[in-house]
Amino acid sequence: MSASSHPFARRASLAALVVGVALSACDDDRAVLTDPFGPPAYGFALARAAINVPRGTVTFQRPLGAGPPTNDTSVSVTLQGLDSLTTGTYRVWIADVDPATDTIANIIPAVGLLTVTRTDTTINEQGDPVPSEVVTTFDNVTGFTNGGPATTVNFRATSTANGGVDVYLKTIVFVSIETDAAAAAPGSVRPFWARRALTSPVVTGTTSQDSVVRRTTPAVFGNFRANPDSQYVYNATGRGLASVFGDIFLASDSGLARPPQGYYYAGYLIHRDSATNAVTDTVRLGPLLSPFPRYASLLDADQSLVDPVVQDPKLPGVPRSPLITAGVHRISADTISTLTGPLPFKNVAEYHLTLEAKAGREDVESPSLIVSANTPDVVRFGKQAP
Amino acid sequence: MRLSFGVALAACVVVAGVAGAQATPRQFTVTPRGGVLTFDDAAGLETGGALGVDAEYHVARFFSIGTNLTYARASTRGEDFLGRITYGIAEQGDTSFFFQITQPVSIVEASLNGTLRFPLGRLTPFVTGGAGVYTMFLDPQVNRGATRFGRLSGNVGGGFAMQLSERAGITLDVRDLIFTDYERARLNPTDGRFQNFQFPTEFQTAPAPKSTVHNFMISLGFMYAPRFGGQTTGAGPEEDTQ
Numbered sequence: 001m002s003a004s005s006h007p008f009a010r011r012a013s014l015a016a017l018v019v020g021v022a023l024s025a026c027d028d029d030r031a032v033l034t035d036p037f038g039p040p041a042y043g044f045a046l047a048r049a050a051i052n053v054p055r056g057t058v059t060f061q062r063p064l065g066a067g068p069p070t071n072d073t074s075v076s077v078t079l080q081g082l083d084s085l086t087t088g089t090y091r092v093w094i095a096d097v098d099p100a101t102d103t104i105a106n107i108i109p110a111v112g113l114l115t116v117t118r119t120d121t122t123i124n125e126q127g128d129p130v131p132s133e134v135v136t137t138f139d140n141v142t143g144f145t146n147g148g149p150a151t152t153v154n155f156r157a158t159s160t161a162n163g164g165v166d167v168y169l170k171t172i173v174f175v176s177i178e179t180d181a182a183a184a185a186p187g188s189v190r191p192f193w194a195r196r197a198l199t200s201p202v203v204t205g206t207t208s209q210d211s212v213v214r215r216t217t218p219a220v221f222g223n224f225r226a227n228p229d230s231q232y233v234y235n236a237t238g239r240g241l242a243s244v245f246g247d248i249f250l251a252s253d254s255g256l257a258r259p260p261q262g263y264y265y266a267g268y269l270i271h272r273d274s275a276t277n278a279v280t281d282t283v284r285l286g287p288l289l290s291p292f293p294r295y296a297s298l299l300d301a302d303q304s305l306v307d308p309v310v311q312d313p314k315l316p317g318v319p320r321s322p323l324i325t326a327g328v329h330r331i332s333a334d335t336i337s338t339l340t341g342p343l344p345f346k347n348v349a350e351y352h353l354t355l356e357a358k359a360g361r362e363d364v365e366s367p368s369l370i371v372s373a374n375t376p377d378v379v380r381f382g383k384q385a386p
Numbered sequence: 387m388r389l390s391f392g393v394a395l396a397a398c399v400v401v402a403g404v405a406g407a408q409a410t411p412r413q414f415t416v417t418p419r420g421g422v423l424t425f426d427d428a429a430g431l432e433t434g435g436a437l438g439v440d441a442e443y444h445v446a447r448f449f450s451i452g453t454n455l456t457y458a459r460a461s462t463r464g465e466d467f468l469g470r471i472t473y474g475i476a477e478q479g480d481t482s483f484f485f486q487i488t489q490p491v492s493i494v495e496a497s498l499n500g501t502l503r504f505p506l507g508r509l510t511p512f513v514t515g516g517a518g519v520y521t522m523f524l525d526p527q528v529n530r531g532a533t534r535f536g537r538l539s540g541n542v543g544g545g546f547a548m549q550l551s552e553r554a555g556i557t558l559d560v561r562d563l564i565f566t567d568y569e570r571a572r573l574n575p576t577d578g579r580f581q582n583f584q585f586p587t588e589f590q591t592a593p594a595p596k597s598t599v600h601n602f603m604i605s606l607g608f609m610y611a612p613r614f615g616g617q618t619t620g621a622g623p624e625e626d627t628q
Contacts, residue, residue, distance in 0.1 A: 036484060036485060037486060038484050038589070040481050040482060040484075041470075041482040041484070041584070042479065042480070042482075043472070043476050043479070043481070043482060043584075044476055044479050044480070045477045241476050243482070243585075245585055246588075248585070248588055250585065252584070293586070293587075376478075377479070378481075
């Protein structure tokens with residue numbers, strides 16, 4: 001080997017190089033937390049509202065006593081919280097039920113008198129609400145599509161209008177949503193029902209002509225089955241958290257009751273005027289989605305196992321949980337034409353999670369508000385100028 | 387990273403190939419080295435500096451065995467470890483701020499290596515490989531106590547050595563430093579209460595974790611044959627016959 005002609009200089013250079021590398025390797029910076037980055041997230045809680053959940057009553061009635069009666073034998077169905085339908089029709093059916101065999105028989109599509117009552121409310125000079133009812137009747141109808149937050153629908157089917165059938169003695173009344181308004185047999189979507197067996201007779205009237213015996217019971221909302229053990233009764237539940245993060249809105253709903261067949265959950269953002277508090281716009285968020293990372297639409301969670309993670313209870317023999325354990329609404333403001341500007345969620349005052357009929361209008365919020373929240377002021381009013 | 391590793395290794399071999407050959411059998415050499423360690427994307431670590439020392443016994447002209455010790459200092463990559471601090475309660479409206487959580491990490495890797503050398507005069511290309519263990523020492527202040535973890539490691543690489551004098555030379559090498567059973571999640575010091583659970587997609591997402599990570603290290607070393615009792619170890623340097 002030949003030695004270097006300048007060994008000292010080379011070694012000194014190498015030593016300097018090694019020391020330099022060593023110093024660069026020993027960075028003692030202990031930066032643990034950076035400054036916050038990105039916009040802050042403004043969170044708020046979602047609470048169960050359960051406002052205008054579909055509900056109603058069913059009354060079986062027959063005349064009592066001697067003499068020609070002034071009241072016919074009838075069954076009367078009164079419903080509220082209905083979604084207006086566009087691609088379907090509410091139909092009322094009366095039938096005999098055999099719970100033991102889980103069957104219904106002698107099914108009759110009811111014909112009756114429809115009374116639609118819409119209660120509009122105005123504010124008088126004293127600032128008090130003044131209700132005013134608008135009543136519309138339709139005779140000899142076989143179905144209806146009416147609904148809305150202030151609408152009550154009464155369908156009264158008499159024995160006379162139904163070919164002399166003693167409707168008082170029918171043991172079951174149920175309401176279905178039919179795509180064919182003239183369907184001869186009920187479809188599988190049967191969200192309301194009442195069982196005569198659960199009623200007790202009450203006699204009213206003062207004379208033998210107007211005396212009647214009535215049996216009244218609440219209409220049950222859910223999935224009708226002849227066998228009570230197999231039916232599903234909907235009870236509005238839910239809670240959650242929501243956040244606005246820059247141009248992202250994320251609502252995480254939890255513990256929602258599975259929607260009845262023919263229904264689904266949808267979300268809305270409600271714009272309100274900051275001065276008058278009047279609603280100025282409604283932004284539809286679409287059907288509820290399963291959480292990150294799947295984001296599958298839960299539109300068909302009423303009848304399908306869309307996302308086992310949030311629908312499957314992992315119990316033998318139970319195909320679907322009575323709960324949707326988690327769901328989200330996530331939107332980016334840049335995908336919504338009405339959410340613009342540097343504060344796209346300014347004037348958004350509320351988040352609504354509603355129960356919608358699949359046959360209902362997509363462009364109109366259902367009256368059935370299940371979960372809601374008011375947005376915090378920092379979101380609704382935005383940053384104030386200094 | 388593997389591509390750059392291969393290119394660098396090829397460059398070393400090509401550069402070395404233009405020189406002559408030289409070998410020193412039955413000799414001990416010690417090579418302090420320093421360089422840069424670039425971690426696998428899945429490792430969650432920023433590129434950091436590395437120091438090391440290789441002690442080798444040259445069994446034969448073409449082969450040596452020895453120990454490699456590497457110490458590296460790096461910082462965790464903040465984008466991969468997000469934290470969220472929330473003020474207030476959701477029922478009345480809360481505000482959350484997001485942070486990138488970093489911490490300095492010390493890494494020690496020790497291995498037994500075998501090296502094949504191809505003496506070409508003053509320049510000696512070599513390839514090396516070995517197995518050992520690595521240990522990552524996390525920041526005790528950030529982690530509220532001494533925390534470390536480690537598993538088996540391996541390394542493979544190559545480079546060249548250039549003889550400067552009878553007992554000294556410089557080396558330049560690149561290595562794939564392989565960490566097995568790697569647990570990136572252990573580098574996240576954030577308590578579960580402060581994890582960013584609500585906006586998982588709104589930030590740059592970390593690469594998918596891997597159990598085996600390949601890290602690229604390039605080192606410049608100073609090879610030295612110590613003299614014990616006034617004598618250079620081994621048979622002593624051979625005269626250059628060229």
